Amino acid sequence: MRPKLVLFGDSITEGSFMEGGWGAALANQFSRTADVVLRGYSGYNTRWARLVVERAMDGVCVGGASPKAVTVFFGANDACLPDRGGASQHVPILEYQDNLRSICSFLKEQWPTTIIILITPPPIDEDGRLKNPYGNDNSGLPERTNEFAGAYAKACIALAKESDLPVIDIWSKMQSFPGWEKSFLSDGLHFTALGNRILFEEVVLKLKEKGISLETIPIDLPLFSDIDTNDPHKSLGK
Amino acid sequence: MRPKLVLFGDSITEGSFMEGGWGAALANQFSRTADVVLRGYSGYNTRWARLVVERAMDGVCVGGASPKAVTVFFGANDACLPDRGGASQHVPILEYQDNLRSICSFLKEQWPTTIIILITPPPIDEDGRLKNPYGNDNSGLPERTNEFAGAYAKACIALAKESDLPVIDIWSKMQSFPGWEKSFLSDGLHFTALGNRILFEEVVLKLKEKGISLETIPIDLPLFSDIDTNDPHKSLGK
DSSP: OOOEEEEEESHHHHTTTSTTOHHHHHHHHTTTTOEEEEEEOTTOOHHHHHHHHHHHTTTTSOTTOOOSEEEEEOOTTTTSOTTSTTGGGOOOHHHHHHHHHHHHHHHHHHOTTOEEEEEOOOOOOHHHHHTSOOTTOOSSSOSSOHHHHHHHHHHHHHHHHHHTOOEEOHHHHHHTSTTHHHHTBSSSSSBOHHHHHHHHHHHHHHHHHTTOSTTTSOOSSOOGGGSOTTOHHHHHOO | OOOEEEEEESHHHHTTTSTTOHHHHHHHHTTTTOEEEEEEOTTOOHHHHHHHHHHHTTTTSOTTOOOSEEEEEOOTTTTSOTTSTTGGGOOOHHHHHHHHHHHHHHHHHHOTTOEEEEEOOOOOOHHHHHTSOOTTOOSSSOSSOHHHHHHHHHHHHHHHHHHTOOEEOHHHHHHTSTTHHHHTBSSSSSBOHHHHHHHHHHHHHHHHHTTOSTTTSOOSSOOGGGSOTTOHHHHHOO
């Protein structure tokens, strides 16, 4: 049975199989070795994710099996400012951290051997957000700021440290490239194909650090080049 | 537990999560409702697929569950000419048909309620194949021809009729568009993003004809817009 890689998150996860998406790229990377399972819930914050994690994971693995890894990628919605157009999605930072803790504890309890990878919220391009007005706010101010998202990113990293979990700091990673605002973010928040590529590479790297790679997961059936075409039963017989 | 859509085939299936791929587009289409499971085996013909189908499907569904649908998309390799560079992959047409019959019987027996969708081999752009020499053949002739692939497509359609299975005639469909050779095929055989789009649309249409669509598969958790954000327990409580 093929191992599973589960992607749990908000719209940046739900949309990860769009053209150029990081989820699709992962599925392509592991096309012969692992199943990528999509559990993305657009608009969700950690308060809601915490309420549904058990049902979201229901049936992902059965018969006592565990996924190889689960990415937990929330916070972009929690980090909506409490007094702007995204207020209904806002979650205070300490609650965000506690919700993440609860989600990871649930996963750890259910699947003790599974690698849980936290991903921080992405950086915010406020100019991009202003061009994509959100909610019913006519203040002319963005509903998210990069600074506020950064505080949630730090809280996510602190929780990862506390819980001894691997974390991808996509907030910092993206900002280490000049021009990140437009090259990685399509609307100041969601990812362009290039932004998706950055996250894909970070996830592949983190999985590899944790022992999950094309080198370590056995292929389920022989490559064409390894089949004895004169005697396929020899290569492919049970 | 989310329903599953399984993609079983050769390289055009294995590569279906590359950028613009038809598998990724399906996973995106059903991102909140169904899991797309990739079982693509580059280079495989039906002779080898028949030998491995049981193992390829092992663990895809457990505990008595069945996939909603399985696409069976082979023949591009069977239809290599027997005396050219792809000879080791060639399978005679009657054996191709018999292998397909065996694969579908296995699936039907294991999962009587699953919709099995046959897909014919794609058309061949011989000029494209000549520009991508294959195997150890220096004849200057392509290892596949469109006419030969068409015979396999007809055999596939005949089997679908005999077995009362839905079939996507991608060989004919693509050729109904002018300029199909270059716009749908990147190397005379594999699909461009536009070619992937055509197949994606055909699969969505065929699934819909068989009662599988966004309208008929229930969403597992509420959309953000349906959550009472003042009382999330009401919308999201168990």
